Structures are given as C-alpha cells and as structure tokens.
Amino acid sequence: MLRRSYDLLAVVAITGAAVTLSFLSPGSAIQVAIALPLVLVIPGYVLMAAMFPKTMVGTAERLVSTLGLSLATVIVCGLVLNWTPWGLMADAWSLLLGVLSIGGSAFAFARRHSDTSFGNGRMRIGLTPRDGVLLTLAALTTLGAGLTAYYGAIEQSIPGYTQLWILPAEGGEETVIRLGVMSYEEGPTRYRLQVLMGGAVASEWAPIDISPGEKWEAVVRIPAASSRPGEVEAVLYLWNDPTRVYRRVALWHGDVRK
Amino acid sequence: MPLITEIAPFIKPRAADSSQSEYQAASLPYDENWGWLPLLCVVDALGLLLLAIADTGARQGASFAVPLFWVGLLLLFVPTAARLSWRTASRRERIGLVVVLGLALHFVKILHSPVNFTFVDEFQHWRTAEDILRSGHLFQPNPVLPVSSLFPGLEILTTALISLTGLPIFVAGNIVVVTARLVLVLALYLFYEEITLSPRVAGIAVLVYTANPNFVFFDAVFAYESLALPLAALALFATVRRAHTYGGDRVGVSILVLFAVLAVVVSHHLTSYALLAFLVLWTLQPQVLGLLSVVTRWLGGRTSPSSHTGAAATTPSLERTASSFRRRGRQSVPADIALFSVLATVVWSAYVASPAVSYLASSLMAGINELMQLVSGEITARQLFRSYGGEMPPFWEPVAAYASVMMVLALLPVGLLQLRSQHAANVVATALATAALLYPAVLPLRLTPRGIDASGRALPFLFAAIALVVAVGVTDNELPRLPDLKKSARFALVAGVIFVGGVVIGWPFWSRLPGPFLVASHTRSVGQEGLAAAEWARTYLGPDNRIATDFINQLLMGSYGAQHPLVPSASGEMISPIFFSSQFGAAELALLQRAAIRYVLIDRRLGSGLPMTGFYFDAEEPEAFHHTTPIPLSTLGKFDSTDNVSRILDTGDIEIYDVERLLHAP
Incomplete structure (x- = not known):
C-alpha cells in the first residue's frame, strides 16, 4: 500500500520542509521553491486525492481541479485565519497549511488503503527525442524573451533627476x-x-x-x-x-x- | 482514458466527433500524441521573443516596435488557430495548444511590465495586499478602491505566498495570476468539451475566447477579475461534470463546485454576479420554456382560426423543444448549485460587501444615461479609437476592430441555428446561447465615454458564451470537401481578424507598448520619478496622510506611498477644482479644509499635454473628456506663491506641498 502512496509521502515531506524552513530561514531561495507548491498545488492535491481515491479523472481534469481547488482552499483558509487572533501572519499560514496538507494526506492514504480497487493511473508522457529538443529550444527562447524584456526595462534610458x-x-x-x-x-x-x-x-x-x-x-x-x-x-x-x-x-x- | 469513453453522454452525441473517428480510422493513439505542439511551442517562443524586442524598442522610441508587436502577436495566435481547426489533432495536443496559447498571451502583459506594476488596477490591489501584510487582517479600508478590500481572494493568495516565501508583491502576484490563467484555459476547454463532447469544438471555443478584448491585457493584470474568472470557469466545468458523476465521486465534485463558487464570491463582485446569473438562467430556462409552451398551447386553443393557423405552424416545433428541455431540466439543471450561489452572493453582499452593488450600478447607470443622452441628441458619440489627446491609431486598426465585431455578429446566428438543430436538448448549451444574445446589446455602450467601462466589463463573461456559439457555427458549417490545409487557412484568417480586432478594442494603442511618458495615459504615465516620490512619501511622511493629486499619482501614493489619496469615487470629495483654479482663493481654501487635505502633489508634466484618457484627476472633473488645452503651468504652480504652504519635495517634475498650516487658518 505504501508503494502506491509515494505521492502522499512526497506531499508530507515537502510540507514538513516548507513549514520548517518558514520558521528557520524565511526568504531563502530553497524556501521559495518549496513553499510555492504548499500554497498553489498541495492543498488541492491532497483534497483531490482524498475525494477521488480511485484516480478516475483524467490528467487535464486532475490538473485543473488540483490548482483550482488549491486556490479556492487557500482563500477559504484566509477567511478562517482572519477570524483568529493571529490573523494572516506567516506562522499562522505555515501551521494551517501544514495541518491541512498532512491531515489531508493521512485521510487520502486511509481512503486508498480501504479501497482495494485503487490503482495508479499512469500517464504516458509520449514525448519523442525530437519533441524534447523542440521543447528545450522553446524554453530557452522564452527565457531569452524574458531576459530581453527585463533588461530592456531596467536599462531604459530615462532622464536623470x-x-x-x-x-x-x-x-x-x-x-x-x-x-x-x-x-x-x-x-x-x-x-x-x-x-x-x-x-x-x-x-x-x-x-x-x-x-x-x-x-x-x-x-x-x-x-x-x-x-x-x-x-x-x-x-x-x-x-x-x-x-x-x-x-x-x-x-x-x-x-x-x- | 479519453474523456469521450469515460463519461456517460448526457446529450445525444454528435454524429461522431470527427477528430476522434479520423484518429481511430488511422489507428493512431488518439490521446497520446503531441502532434505539432512541440513545434508550435517554438513558434510561440519566437513570437514572445519578437514581442520582447518590440517592448524594448518601444522604450527607446523605435519605429519598428509597433509592427513587430503585431507580428509577434500573430505568431502566437494564427499557427495555433490553424492547427486547432485540423481534424487530425489529438485531444492531448489540443489541450496543450490552448494551454500554451493562454499562457503565451498572458506573457505579453508580463513582457510589457517585467519589473513593476504599471496597470491601474494593479496599484489598487497592491494596496489591499499591502494592508493585509501590514495588519494581518482582511477588510482594511482601501482609499484607492474601497471595494477591492471587500473581495480579497486574490490578495489572500498573494499574501499567503509572500508570508511563506518572502517574495515581493509584484512577483507573488504574478505567480498567482499566471496559475489562475492556466486554470482558466484548462477549465474552459473541459467545460466546452463536456458540453459538446468534441475536443475540436472545445479547442476552437477556447481559441475564440482568447480573442475577447480583455484577454491579452486586462485579464492578465494583478486584479480580482484575473483570479475570479478562472475560478468561475472551474465552477462551471465541475457543475457540468457533476451532472453525470455518481456515488462517492459526486460528493467530491460537489465539494469542488462549492469551493470554487465560494472562492468566486469572495474574490470578485461582477464575476460572482455573472456566475449567479448564468447558474440561475441554466436552472430556470427549461422551466420558462416549458411554461411558454403551455402558454402557447393555451393561446392556440383560444385564438381565432386565422391566427391559429400561424400558431399551429410553429407550436409543434416549440413544444418538442420545450419538452426536450424539460426532460433535460429534470436531469441536469444545477438548481442546488444555483441556490448555493444565490445564498453565498447575497450573504456576502449584505454583510461584507454592500458597497459593491452601488459601485457597479453607478458605473452602469452612468453609461446608460449617456447612451440615452446620445439617442436623444443631447451629446455626440465618442470618437472611437481616438485618444482624448487627439492621437489616432493606424488606419487599419479601426478597420480590424469593426471587422472583428462584424464577424462575431455574423457567426452568432450561424452558431445559434446550429446549436438549435443539434444541441436543442442540451440545457447548458442553450443557456450559453441565450447569454450570447446579449452581445449586440452591450456594443452601443462603447459609443459613450462612461459606457465603455460597462461594456468592457461585460465582454469577458459574454465571450464565454459567444466562444461556444461561434465555435459550433464555424466547425459545423465548414465545407466538407475542402482539404484541411485550405480550411485551416480560412479559419485562421477569420480567427486572426477576430483576435486582432479584440486586442485593438481591448487596450488603447498608446498603452499596448511601454514608452516615454504620456499625460494621464495609464501605463505610460507610470514612471520612476513618480514611484520614487511615492517611496519617499512612505519613508519620510509616514503612512495614511490625506493627499490630493492627479489620477496616476493617486494610485502611486495609495500603493507604493502607503498614503491616503483623495479619490473622488471613494471619498466623495470633488477636489479637482483646487487644481484647475488659477489662483488659490477662499473657495479652494474651504475645499481643502473640508477634505482635511494634509499634502498636495503637483505633477508639472500635466501641463505638457491633454489627458489621453480624457481626465487628469477624476472622471467628474470640469471638462472631463472635453479638455481642449492642457492645464497652464502657472495654474499648477500657484501653491509656490501661497502663504503658509511649504514645498517639501521637489524632484523636477513632481512637487509635494505641505498644506497643514492652511487647515488651521481662519
């Protein structure tokens, strides 16, 4: 059963790391990388895992539901935090999202465990080496576009004052x-x-x-x-x-x- | 597993989804082929690179910037449009194409302003986010846009991200809005696909949606609609999906719908009202049509023989349709979701966001009043596309805009007929068709200075309906024997014109690219000197001082400056006469004292030109939308010769005056 819930273990690990880092080294680059999914992905992911243990929905449906549910859940959490004495402060966010993510993972794990028909719906990526080259080229060109715009903006010649x-x-x-x-x-x-x-x-x-x-x-x-x-x-x-x-x-x- | 085989069809399937059947005929893995997506990603990336070069060139005043901007935009849109119209593209490829297109068009705005916020609405929401970070609580008064703090969904997400990462508001806000954009295009695609059971129609419908005038710029900015629209699309998709989901999964989908609806209600007034209206329409339309059928039958039994003949000719068809709708109504109308949406919206509006209704109503009524004045000949129509500074765009831009509107208007009846013949039993498709009929009604509002705001607000919602109607109209009426390549070329041309016209209508030509300062022109008026003055005010004056200034500096002072700018629509104080009078006299003193103004900020650049948006300070100022000469510099400089007024900051163009001593003057 544990083998089929590596995703939930990863969620718990990321959540634990993000919450710990938010207390120990706020603002570090690694904290940014870990905390982003804690807000934008994990709340929806664990709720989806808990609500749909059989992974019946397709990849696109799961992606949009995961992201959308994360956004909606964090908004609702914000309303809840507003009514607490701590308000929407960093520590309160860490604790609430941490509890939600780990609790949701435990619930999803339990539902999977009780459902013997659960199976990992594996998605075939289906990219050829040519596709990989083209996508890499596209990513690099997009990065180049971003850098061009960024440096164009900060080096814009404006009259000094x-x-x-x-x-x-x-x-x-x-x-x-x-x-x-x-x-x-x-x-x-x-x-x-x-x-x-x-x-x-x-x-x-x-x-x-x-x-x-x-x-x-x-x-x-x-x-x-x-x-x-x-x-x-x-x-x-x-x-x-x-x-x-x-x-x-x-x-x-x-x-x-x- | 492809969606087609996964769900129980709740409408009669189309004869066959041609794209699927052709794939099956060719023995290709229908759902596991990326097709042209990787290649088109490269094309889109090149388009973005051209746009970045255009933005950089525009900052230096290069003449190539505008043509390059359009080439870059067309490179993003046209190849994707052509490919989406092909029958042989797989579902996976279509999803990839609409996702890449949606994100690429979002990056157009990011490339425009890659360093800091420059769009008007962004500063208004910046203030709400800043207040939440500062106080730790929601609903702090926002002097720049009071309703912003009453719908804090976007700012909750942004500040949560900031709290956990330490990112600045600009970066965190953009991450949230990009994520929302991804949700929007995916949710719309799945919504349309659920309705039509056709990946091809769904892909084309999303493509048409991206051609709506607000998609490239307005709905990509850091503002509440950019988040609420995607959540509303998710709610609609999940509501349709729920209709044919059973058992435990139905509970899960229901929770998804309720969370999405709740998030919309908390995030944006207009989107929540539009979602509510559509859910109610979706729920009640079958009943209304059923009632109409009964009335028609009743009237038919009592009318004179001559009129009965006419009724008899139409009644059976109407009855069949109404009967079919009633059956569907029992099966799949979202009455419970509509009821929840009504309750949530009413409770939020009554207990949290009561000013929102009057805020929206005033905007709408101003537009309608001007429209009535226009009809009665009291005022003349706004000159479309021309700035209030007198500048005109290239001649082809208005042509493209008119062509875009005409094409949509021409395709609407085609799509409506097609929907009536093939999807009459589909309740949600019928509700969308009804909503699309509002499109011609909002167009006249664009002829008035204030109506353009109401018209612009409606378009992103109406296009959700228009997109499906147009997509059905286009795909069901193509010539069957024409090869894919020619069909694609023809389709890409039509879609490209609708898209280009949408961009022309949606954002004024002087503001689509960055560049040197222009007077009262949204993004082009936001510059380093104003931002630095705002940051100086925050540092040296402290927060929340009442400050009177022009429209752009109201935004900068209210956000980066953390001041309390007197925005007439928010404060009710009409302070612009202080700036327009040539002398500082008793009337100006009384106004200043009544409004308890502590500081006055003068931007001398206002004297260098007419306001591109029609006003310098607020839309109610004297001569708003009718200025013929810039404000004289002597008028702007009158505070220098006023006793007891301290000129405490001078940056060359911007001066801040401390007028506190006048507040206590006799």
Missing part, C-alpha cells in the same frame, strides 16, 4: 529642519546646496558628491534671530551650472499668518 526635500524636525521642533538630497541621475553628480532665510544665505554646502541611488542628509538649526514666522528656503544647484536653480524647496515655520 534629483530629489530635494525639506522637513521639520521629528518631534515638531520648529527651529530645526531636515534637508535631504537623493540622486537618480545617470552618473555621479556634484551639487551645491544653500539654505536661505529672508532671502539671505544662512548655510551652504559645497561640493556635495552623490552617486546614483545614494542620498545626502543634514539637520539644520535655524538661528534664533531668524526664527520668526516665515519661510526657510533650500536651493540646489548643479556644480557645473552654478547660476540656474536646479531644485527648490521651502518650509514655513512659526505662527500661522494670512
């Missing part, structure tokens, strides 16, 4: 401001940054060198003399274009006024 921001200090202290510059330019960029109060330069940083994807931040205290209600302005220049304002931000502080 820079973010400049000004924010009040965390905690709302009105005499302290936070400044930041983040570069999304096409290459390393040199800037000059000025803080203006009442039109006069209160602080200046130059040069500021930032590589693409990197940021520069500073905290600035507004001098007491300048802390009357008004606008603090920060102006960013490109180093090689010192007269044209590249980015400008401003922060009002002090009492609200009309």
Whole structure:
C-alpha cells in the first residue's frame, strides 16, 4: 500500500520542509521553491486525492481541479485565519497549511488503503527525442524573451533627476529642519546646496558628491534671530551650472499668518 | 482514458466527433500524441521573443516596435488557430495548444511590465495586499478602491505566498495570476468539451475566447477579475461534470463546485454576479420554456382560426423543444448549485460587501444615461479609437476592430441555428446561447465615454458564451470537401481578424507598448520619478496622510506611498477644482479644509499635454473628456506663491506641498 502512496509521502515531506524552513530561514531561495507548491498545488492535491481515491479523472481534469481547488482552499483558509487572533501572519499560514496538507494526506492514504480497487493511473508522457529538443529550444527562447524584456526595462534610458526635500524636525521642533538630497541621475553628480532665510544665505554646502541611488542628509538649526514666522528656503544647484536653480524647496515655520 | 469513453453522454452525441473517428480510422493513439505542439511551442517562443524586442524598442522610441508587436502577436495566435481547426489533432495536443496559447498571451502583459506594476488596477490591489501584510487582517479600508478590500481572494493568495516565501508583491502576484490563467484555459476547454463532447469544438471555443478584448491585457493584470474568472470557469466545468458523476465521486465534485463558487464570491463582485446569473438562467430556462409552451398551447386553443393557423405552424416545433428541455431540466439543471450561489452572493453582499452593488450600478447607470443622452441628441458619440489627446491609431486598426465585431455578429446566428438543430436538448448549451444574445446589446455602450467601462466589463463573461456559439457555427458549417490545409487557412484568417480586432478594442494603442511618458495615459504615465516620490512619501511622511493629486499619482501614493489619496469615487470629495483654479482663493481654501487635505502633489508634466484618457484627476472633473488645452503651468504652480504652504519635495517634475498650516487658518 505504501508503494502506491509515494505521492502522499512526497506531499508530507515537502510540507514538513516548507513549514520548517518558514520558521528557520524565511526568504531563502530553497524556501521559495518549496513553499510555492504548499500554497498553489498541495492543498488541492491532497483534497483531490482524498475525494477521488480511485484516480478516475483524467490528467487535464486532475490538473485543473488540483490548482483550482488549491486556490479556492487557500482563500477559504484566509477567511478562517482572519477570524483568529493571529490573523494572516506567516506562522499562522505555515501551521494551517501544514495541518491541512498532512491531515489531508493521512485521510487520502486511509481512503486508498480501504479501497482495494485503487490503482495508479499512469500517464504516458509520449514525448519523442525530437519533441524534447523542440521543447528545450522553446524554453530557452522564452527565457531569452524574458531576459530581453527585463533588461530592456531596467536599462531604459530615462532622464536623470534629483530629489530635494525639506522637513521639520521629528518631534515638531520648529527651529530645526531636515534637508535631504537623493540622486537618480545617470552618473555621479556634484551639487551645491544653500539654505536661505529672508532671502539671505544662512548655510551652504559645497561640493556635495552623490552617486546614483545614494542620498545626502543634514539637520539644520535655524538661528534664533531668524526664527520668526516665515519661510526657510533650500536651493540646489548643479556644480557645473552654478547660476540656474536646479531644485527648490521651502518650509514655513512659526505662527500661522494670512 | 479519453474523456469521450469515460463519461456517460448526457446529450445525444454528435454524429461522431470527427477528430476522434479520423484518429481511430488511422489507428493512431488518439490521446497520446503531441502532434505539432512541440513545434508550435517554438513558434510561440519566437513570437514572445519578437514581442520582447518590440517592448524594448518601444522604450527607446523605435519605429519598428509597433509592427513587430503585431507580428509577434500573430505568431502566437494564427499557427495555433490553424492547427486547432485540423481534424487530425489529438485531444492531448489540443489541450496543450490552448494551454500554451493562454499562457503565451498572458506573457505579453508580463513582457510589457517585467519589473513593476504599471496597470491601474494593479496599484489598487497592491494596496489591499499591502494592508493585509501590514495588519494581518482582511477588510482594511482601501482609499484607492474601497471595494477591492471587500473581495480579497486574490490578495489572500498573494499574501499567503509572500508570508511563506518572502517574495515581493509584484512577483507573488504574478505567480498567482499566471496559475489562475492556466486554470482558466484548462477549465474552459473541459467545460466546452463536456458540453459538446468534441475536443475540436472545445479547442476552437477556447481559441475564440482568447480573442475577447480583455484577454491579452486586462485579464492578465494583478486584479480580482484575473483570479475570479478562472475560478468561475472551474465552477462551471465541475457543475457540468457533476451532472453525470455518481456515488462517492459526486460528493467530491460537489465539494469542488462549492469551493470554487465560494472562492468566486469572495474574490470578485461582477464575476460572482455573472456566475449567479448564468447558474440561475441554466436552472430556470427549461422551466420558462416549458411554461411558454403551455402558454402557447393555451393561446392556440383560444385564438381565432386565422391566427391559429400561424400558431399551429410553429407550436409543434416549440413544444418538442420545450419538452426536450424539460426532460433535460429534470436531469441536469444545477438548481442546488444555483441556490448555493444565490445564498453565498447575497450573504456576502449584505454583510461584507454592500458597497459593491452601488459601485457597479453607478458605473452602469452612468453609461446608460449617456447612451440615452446620445439617442436623444443631447451629446455626440465618442470618437472611437481616438485618444482624448487627439492621437489616432493606424488606419487599419479601426478597420480590424469593426471587422472583428462584424464577424462575431455574423457567426452568432450561424452558431445559434446550429446549436438549435443539434444541441436543442442540451440545457447548458442553450443557456450559453441565450447569454450570447446579449452581445449586440452591450456594443452601443462603447459609443459613450462612461459606457465603455460597462461594456468592457461585460465582454469577458459574454465571450464565454459567444466562444461556444461561434465555435459550433464555424466547425459545423465548414465545407466538407475542402482539404484541411485550405480550411485551416480560412479559419485562421477569420480567427486572426477576430483576435486582432479584440486586442485593438481591448487596450488603447498608446498603452499596448511601454514608452516615454504620456499625460494621464495609464501605463505610460507610470514612471520612476513618480514611484520614487511615492517611496519617499512612505519613508519620510509616514503612512495614511490625506493627499490630493492627479489620477496616476493617486494610485502611486495609495500603493507604493502607503498614503491616503483623495479619490473622488471613494471619498466623495470633488477636489479637482483646487487644481484647475488659477489662483488659490477662499473657495479652494474651504475645499481643502473640508477634505482635511494634509499634502498636495503637483505633477508639472500635466501641463505638457491633454489627458489621453480624457481626465487628469477624476472622471467628474470640469471638462472631463472635453479638455481642449492642457492645464497652464502657472495654474499648477500657484501653491509656490501661497502663504503658509511649504514645498517639501521637489524632484523636477513632481512637487509635494505641505498644506497643514492652511487647515488651521481662519
């Protein structure tokens, strides 16, 4: 009997590995490979095995029912988890799907054991070596298509840009401001940054060198003399274009006024 | 074991399924031959490669991109169409062909956006998934699309996958949707095959279904319909299968049906309503026809001799049909499944998702109102295929679209007649034929700006019925002496036109390929600068700040930014006047205070062109669908000269203003 239930043993093994890995090393590549079937295949597979122990349905019917039932079962499980104190968190998912899969496998095993007419409906793959070559070629070409699209997207030439921001200090202290510059330019960029109060330069940083994807931040205290209600302005220049304002931000502080 | 011999036929079998009989005559293993599938996989892969090159070229503005896109699409569709029409293809090969075609057409969308979500609906559902991950619970308020969180099937699956794998939402969501696509094509094939007992008709019907306008793009995005449609197809297939399943297996199939129906109800409003409507139609149609027969007979007994003559000519045929339907009705109508579907849908709608009905009704009523205005001459028809920015597609695209619709309309009566003559006793086929009759009724809605939405929503459901009718019409009326090759060529031409027209109708030409920024144009308006601003907002502003901005940045801020954008359809606040006024005055201040807006995001690129979709902020804004000039830059820049408004972020094109101080202004 055990020989005829290798599939269920495999289900139990995969489930055990997926649940264990979800606790030990979440996010690892092997966990991804093992956890995918735990969500998309195994719930439906064990339910199908339990409901149809004689493997009467054909391959296409079994495939679509397995996948569809997995999707539907996980949705129902999500509703159930929502009503528990733990909610839809990773540990709760691991335990629920683990119990469902192993419990379903045990039930399916029992049904097969009690049904002496059970037989493994073997499917002949029926692929010739020529078919194998063609399918391999198709898979490689599809992979090539995916890589072409992917690298085409991430290397799309878009105009570079820079973010400049000004924010009040965390905690709302009105005499302290936070400044930041983040570069999304096409290459390393040199800037000059000025803080203006009442039109006069209160602080200046130059040069500021930032590589693409990197940021520069500073905290600035507004001098007491300048802390009357008004606008603090920060102006960013490109180093090689010192007269044209590249980015400008401003922060009002002090009492609200009309 | 082939399905044909496995199941007890519940309709009178067709004279013989020609594909099977020819196989048997040739002594070939009918169900164990892959035929041309491996070769056509290579052809499809080449088609995908061309599409990938077209996408990459389009990003650089290459002129070859559009022609290459169409060549790639046709390479996916036409050879498969031709092969599916051949009689000698095995069942296994046909299943393989429809699966490969369904997945390949799904990859068209993935190749279009291989790095991050770019389609409008994806951001709306991204937010629901993100909220579930953050809170661990369902039904969190979604400011971008409130009904999304009330139908969380897709997001439950996605977040389960994320919880167990650590994958990002983009990857996990796409895995779920690809799996659903596989379920869709397989379930549809098996559903049609159960009805017709013909692998050939089933294969062609799935092929016709893939030509529906939403198949390539809209139903491949990370959105609830992409999951619910496959589950509904599975429910239909299992319901048909249950009719001739007995003993313990019937319990199993029943559980499968109930799970699938329940998952549909939890996943998508419109699909659950469409499934419910079809199950009820399937259940009641035989009874209604039976009643009609009785009424006809009763009327026939009381009418005048002259009119009786006419009735007598038609009544016997109708009676035979109705009688046959009644017999079938007793045997195979899914009354219990329909009842379960009604109960589940009503309970879910009443206790969980009550806003869904008004959400759908408002969309439908807006379309119908505009249609009535159109009929009464109060408004003029929308110029089809033209963008609201004024651009026109190549001349042949509208031609293909009209030809596609005309072909479907022409093939429908042919298929309906064929169904009536050969499958009149088949209850589900008759119900599908009835549903297909709605197709001409939804077409006029496309003439109005708001009706196009309602019409587009209906097509994936109607095509499930249209596909069978057209497939029966095509296969039963082909010229018997024409060789396979010529028949295939003719069929592939017709199917190819329907498919190309479907793609033209389904997705606007400016958005089928990626490319440089366009104003208010769905995917072409989603760029790195907007995404980076949204991520900045999440990092530096914290979540759930009320923010007013344009339509595209509402999506980005509501998803990647985790903010609370004021979407008029969700919040009820019409905030667009703030953006259109040239000065910031008392009216704008009052509006801003009433809506309790904390931040305003201005995208200066809005001033560079007309909105391709007809509106900048929302469909109810002043001059929506009738803009003639872009918003002046001075109007967009008015916040720079407004006291107490802090310009806290400047990215070049995008600025975020903190207007909190105005909320407390007198």
